[in-house]
Amino acid sequence: MWFQTNLTLPARNRGFHLITxxxxxxxxxxxxxxVGMLSVFIQHTSASLTINENASPDVRRDFERxxxxxxxxxxxxxxxxxxxxxxxxxxxKSSQLGASLxxxxxxxxxxxxxxxxxxxxxxxxxxGSRRLVVTAxxxxx
Amino acid sequence: MWFQTNLTLPARNRGFHLITxxxxxxxxxxxxxxVGMLSVFIQHTSASLTINENASPDVRRDFERxxxxxxxxxxxxxxxxxxxxxxxxxxxKSSQLGASLxxxxxxxxxxxxxxxxxxxxxxxxxxGSRRLVVTAxxxxx
Amino acid sequence: MWFQTNLTLPARNRGFHLITxxxxxxxxxxxxxxVGMLSVFIQHTSASLTINENASPDVRRDFERxxxxxxxxxxxxxxxxxxxxxxxxxxxKSSQLGASLxxxxxxxxxxxxxxxxxxxxxxxxxxGSRRLVVTAxxxxx
Numbered sequence: 195m196w197f198q199t200n201l202t203l204p205a206r207n208r209g210f211h212l213i214t215x216x217x218x219x220x221x222x223x224x225x226x227x228x229v230g231m232l233s234v235f236i237q238h239t240s241a242s243l244t245i246n247e248n249a250s251p252d253v254r255r256d257f258e259r260x261x262x263x264x265x266x267x268x269x270x271x272x273x274x275x276x277x278x279x280x281x282x283x284x285x286x287k288s289s290q291l292g293a294s295l296x297x298x299x300x301x302x303x304x305x306x307x308x309x310x311x312x313x314x315x316x317x318x319x320x321x322g323s324r325r326l327v328v329t330a331x332x333x334x335x
Numbered sequence: 336m337w338f339q340t341n342l343t344l345p346a347r348n349r350g351f352h353l354i355t356x357x358x359x360x361x362x363x364x365x366x367x368x369x370v371g372m373l374s375v376f377i378q379h380t381s382a383s384l385t386i387n388e389n390a391s392p393d394v395r396r397d398f399e400r401x402x403x404x405x406x407x408x409x410x411x412x413x414x415x416x417x418x419x420x421x422x423x424x425x426x427x428k429s430s431q432l433g434a435s436l437x438x439x440x441x442x443x444x445x446x447x448x449x450x451x452x453x454x455x456x457x458x459x460x461x462x463g464s465r466r467l468v469v470t471a472x473x474x475x476x
Numbered sequence: 477m478w479f480q481t482n483l484t485l486p487a488r489n490r491g492f493h494l495i496t497x498x499x500x501x502x503x504x505x506x507x508x509x510x511v512g513m514l515s516v517f518i519q520h521t522s523a524s525l526t527i528n529e530n531a532s533p534d535v536r537r538d539f540e541r542x543x544x545x546x547x548x549x550x551x552x553x554x555x556x557x558x559x560x561x562x563x564x565x566x567x568x569k570s571s572q573l574g575a576s577l578x579x580x581x582x583x584x585x586x587x588x589x590x591x592x593x594x595x596x597x598x599x600x601x602x603x604g605s606r607r608l609v610v611t612a613x614x615x616x617x
Contacts, residue, residue: 196370196371196473196474198370198439198441229478229480229611230478231515231611231613233372233437233439235437235438235439235446236448237446237447237448237449237451238448238450238451239386239387239388239448239450239451244571244574245521245570245571245575246521246567246570246571247521247567250556252555252556253556253564253567255555255556256553256554256555256556256564256567256568257567257568257571259553259554259555260547260551260554260568263553264405264546265401269401271397271400271404272397272400272401273393273396273397273400274391274393274394274396274397282394282397285387285388285394285397285398286397286398286401288386288387289385289386289387289398289432289454290431290432290572291571291572292385292433292574293386293451294386294436294437294438295576296437296515296517296576296578297517297576298480298515298517298609298611300480300609305517305519305609306519307518307519307520307521307607308519309520309521310519310520310521310575313571325448327439327441327446329370329372329439331371331372331473332478332613333478337511337512337614337615339511339580339582374513374578374580376578376579376580376587377589378587378588378589378590378592379589379591379592380527380528380529380589380591380592405546406542410542412538412541412545413538413541413542414534414537414538414541415532415534415535415537415538423535423538426528426529426535426538426539427538427539427542429527429528430526430527430528430539430573430595431572431573433526433574434527434592435527435577435578435579437578466589468580468582468587470511470513470580472513472614
């Protein structure tokens with residue numbers, strides 16, 4: 195069985211944000227799948243998806259600090275700079291972290307670990323709303 | 336329905352290259368899938384696949400500059416150096432960016448965003464031809 | 477056809493470890509699949525999965541050296557530091573490398589390249605045992 199939906203996330207500030215609940219609410223049919231997979235895909239090149247710690251907000255703040263230090267805005271050798279000082283750095287962060295997630299489904303639920311949540315990485319100062327494609331597939335119960 | 340093919344890409348220069356068209360041409364059966372997924376996998380450990388901006392060649396040049404600075408050839412503490420000064424750095428870039436992509440299929444087409452394309456990251460000076468495995472699966476129309 | 481199992485890896489030292497054999501032994505049903513995909517997912521946020529060179533142990537040692545230099549323990553600006561000096565760095569490495577792998581299956585075998593193996597990245601000093609979810613799906617022979 196296959197289920198797929200397009201999900202538009204509202205604009206968020208630059209940084210890392212937990213979106214597990216929004217993804218699950220977008221595709222309640224996950225509960226019908228006994229064994230399967232969930233794919234989450236972001237249709238942008240200046241934002242990212244990753245899985246990390248779902249409890250402490252300071253982890254998400256440290257993510258933002260780390261990636262800003264590792265890929266600074268306005269890096270001197272960036273040639274692609276006409277869309278703003280945050281643009282090229284956002285493209286690189288997007289590929290470092292990735293545009294998609296694949297998460298197993300077991301007995302109608304995501305098989306995430308206790309401390310795992312889905313992060314949206316918003317790498318632009320004004321990224322606006324972000325479009326996801328959420329796809330679940332597998333064997334029914 | 337399942338479709339799978341092996342695709343050999345011709346040798347390219349070190350750097351990042353758009354290969355979206357080659358991937359799509361290798362598996363025209365994608366058009367038969369209403370809801371599904373495309374997997375693209377590279378069978379090498381010194382090249383990578385990622386999704387990023389499909390329009391401006393300067394983005395791909397900045398990718399090459401950034402990753403060469405972040406993972407320099409001939410890094411002094413590299414122990415694995417007998418395959419050339421670019422080899423160990425290529426292995427690390429390959430894992431930072433990844434060996435596979437998962438892209439949803441909607442109504443016979445890849446559900447890529449407007450500005451998204453598939454990049455080959457060629458991280459060796461003379462990487463030679465590169466082998467991909469392209470797999471599409473889903474519900475037929 | 478779908479096969480899924482939970483695999484607990486024994487505790488390993490901090491560093492990168494080849495686990496291809498353990499993954500394959502956990503799901504021998506892969507041999508029944510003609511065309512399909514294997515998903516490997518780690519249920520932790522301070523360890524990672526990646527694909528890289530399966531022969532030379534020095535590659536895995538260089539991975540550990542590189543990522544320790546790129547994301548140092550006890551980075552001064554880390555706010556999330558109460559779980560030990562290696563914890564926040566481990567979270568970042570986990571997202572840089574990723575929590576899941578997608579590998580095509582061809583004719584009952586993983587379609588890995590000659591030199592590709594599955595790495596566990598253990599990013600904590602005492603990470604303990606690690607839980608994986610291994611899922612194979614596809615068309616039977």
